[in-house]
Amino acid sequence: MTGILNLACLWTLFITQTGFVRSDIQFLERHEGESVVLPCVVEQTNPSPFGVHLKRSWLQTGKVLYVHTGDEPSMFNNGDKDRISVSGDPGSYSLNATISQLRVSDTDRYHCEFYVNRVSAEDEQIRGKTEFFLLVTADGQCGCSSYSTLLYALSSAVAILLLLILIGFVVMYKGKARRRVESHPQVPIYEEMAGVQPLGRKLGPRHREEMETSEYTNCIVKKSCPENHYESPSGALYPST
Numbered sequence: 501m502t503g504i505l506n507l508a509c510l511w512t513l514f515i516t517q518t519g520f521v522r523s524d525i526q527f528l529e530r531h532e533g534e535s536v537v538l539p540c541v542v543e544q545t546n547p548s549p550f551g552v553h554l555k556r557s558w559l560q561t562g563k564v565l566y567v568h569t570g571d572e573p574s575m576f577n578n579g580d581k582d583r584i585s586v587s588g589d590p591g592s593y594s595l596n597a598t599i600s601q602l603r604v605s606d607t608d609r610y611h612c613e614f615y616v617n618r619v620s621a622e623d624e625q626i627r628g629k630t631e632f633f634l635l636v637t638a639d640g641q642c643g644c645s646s647y648s649t650l651l652y653a654l655s656s657a658v659a660i661l662l663l664l665i666l667i668g669f670v671v672m673y674k675g676k677a678r679r680r681v682e683s684h685p686q687v688p689i690y691e692e693m694a695g696v697q698p699l700g701r702k703l704g705p706r707h708r709e710e711m712e713t714s715e716y717t718n719c720i721v722k723k724s725c726p727e728n729h730y731e732s733p734s735g736a737l738y739p740s741t
Contacts, residue, residue, distance in 0.1 A: 540612035
């Protein structure tokens with residue numbers, strides 16, 4: 501049960517301090533043995549309501565009591581007859597349900613449902629304006645106020661986690677963009693320049709033939725050239741004997 505109460509404290513503090521609480525939810529914290537008043541109010545209708553249910557949900561789902569106009573309230577749990585009382589009447593669009601001698605097991609979420617009679621149709625159920633989250637703590641047990649530091653720490657951890665996830669997405673996106681750029685080979689510069697082509701594309705077959713013949717002729721002439729007498733001992737300055 502202690503774990504459930506701790507969870508209830510954290511959940512309640514989270515919705516009340518992070519902006520998720522709605523204006524029609526009221527948080528009530530009590531200790532064991534104390535009492536609490538749950539005011540049930542509904543918008544005015546025509547005709548006026550003839551009955552109202554007090555229900556609980558979340559930890560336990562079920563009906564707590566039922567009040568019919570002009571009758572005594574009926575309890576759905578026999579053990580609640582001596583500790584739950586009702587003042588007011590459904591026909592006046594409001595009543596108060598008082599729970600005394602609170603127990604830890606009374607911790608839950610409560611709401612009221614008013615019943616309006618509709619001619620030639622089923623009775624209409626109208627939810628009360630306010631819902632109640634009741635937290636009952638044992639004597640000596642810390643209330644929800646002691647969990648504020650833990651709640652802020654959890655909120656900071658969640659914010660840091662979201663930031664890390666965002667950074668991870670950014671890094672992944674940049675890595676994919678870099679790989680897409682590298683996957684496309686760069687076009688050589690000489691192919692991009694207008695009018696510049698490799699030498700082999702400019703020369704025709706005739707020009708290539710003349711160049712090959714010229715290289716071959718130069719090679720023959722070079723081999724048949726006489727020796728330089730100034731550089732060789734066998735030249736004119738040094739006649740051979």
